[in-house]
Amino acid sequence: MSAPAHPDSTDLDRLHSAVKREKEDLAPENRPAPLWATFLLMLVAIVAGAQLGPMTGGWSFDISNPFSIASGGGDPRPNDGIVGDTLDPFALAMKKGGSSYAMCGGCHGPTGLGNAGVAPPLAGSEYVTGGTERMIRILQHGITGPLTIKGQNYNIPNGMQPFGATMSAQDLANVLTFVRNSFGNEGTMITKEMVQKVRDEEKRASQWTDADLKPFAEKNVPGDIPAGPGATAAAAPAPAK
Numbered sequence: 001m002s003a004p005a006h007p008d009s010t011d012l013d014r015l016h017s018a019v020k021r022e023k024e025d026l027a028p029e030n031r032p033a034p035l036w037a038t039f040l041l042m043l044v045a046i047v048a049g050a051q052l053g054p055m056t057g058g059w060s061f062d063i064s065n066p067f068s069i070a071s072g073g074g075d076p077r078p079n080d081g082i083v084g085d086t087l088d089p090f091a092l093a094m095k096k097g098g099s100s101y102a103m104c105g106g107c108h109g110p111t112g113l114g115n116a117g118v119a120p121p122l123a124g125s126e127y128v129t130g131g132t133e134r135m136i137r138i139l140q141h142g143i144t145g146p147l148t149i150k151g152q153n154y155n156i157p158n159g160m161q162p163f164g165a166t167m168s169a170q171d172l173a174n175v176l177t178f179v180r181n182s183f184g185n186e187g188t189m190i191t192k193e194m195v196q197k198v199r200d201e202e203k204r205a206s207q208w209t210d211a212d213l214k215p216f217a218e219k220n221v222p223g224d225i226p227a228g229p230g231a232t233a234a235a236a237p238a239p240a241k
């Protein structure tokens, strides 16, 4: 069978008539969805997914902690000190104090071992695990002059500047609690109220010296410590110097 003979018929017409026969124009209502609709659906899926994750407690994405997804959105550590979804006061102080420690670590070292000529160690230091009256005063007002830590003598020029004016009582309490319970140290929790008590009682404009601090070496600021690990952690007296 040959193509219908028509005066105007050309090869091109024949070709197209065959294509049209096999594949008709789509009815207008069957046209593919417009591109904008595709993108709209994608957007809805992304937004809905981002809502669904956190809402169901399955996961959430925190850009500052990319591992949060892998760890199921929670704290990857064992359940120590975690009551339900909230940290107990000691664990919270350790967490916040740990963040603040970054500024101490610049001098005292990330693991509290100190830096020759810059700052003495905090790990195993009797100033850290000793009386809280002394430790709070050291941070509140700074300290200068000779120190003996674990039998080693230190005397770093200009000493350490005070932190009392730049840190809140709560921030100071947190970082002191952290230092007393890190690097192998064990000590009771220092609370905001304890720091405040020293602040109210001790008005001092100059840095401490070790000699001035002697009366406070073994004394602990009175005050309630929330029940838990911070209350029991080695309430032992400071090692003799």
Ligand code: HEC
Pocket (backbone or CB within 6 Å): 101, 103, 104, 105, 106, 107, 108, 118, 119, 120, 121, 122, 125, 126, 127, 128, 135, 138, 139, 143, 144, 145, 146, 147, 149, 154, 155, 156, 157, 158, 159, 160, 161, 163, 175, 176, 179
């Ligand atoms: C700019 C450096 C620097 C920074 C930052 C710093 N310290 Fe110190 N710190 C020193 C120096 C130096 C001494 C010793 C002073 C002396 O020789 O009398 C010292 C002494 C101490 C002591 C008593 C001695 C000892 O090693 O146990 C403690 C406790 C202490 N710092 C804790 C802290 C904490 C907690 C922070 C963070 C809030 C901090 N320091 C931040 C330099 C620093």
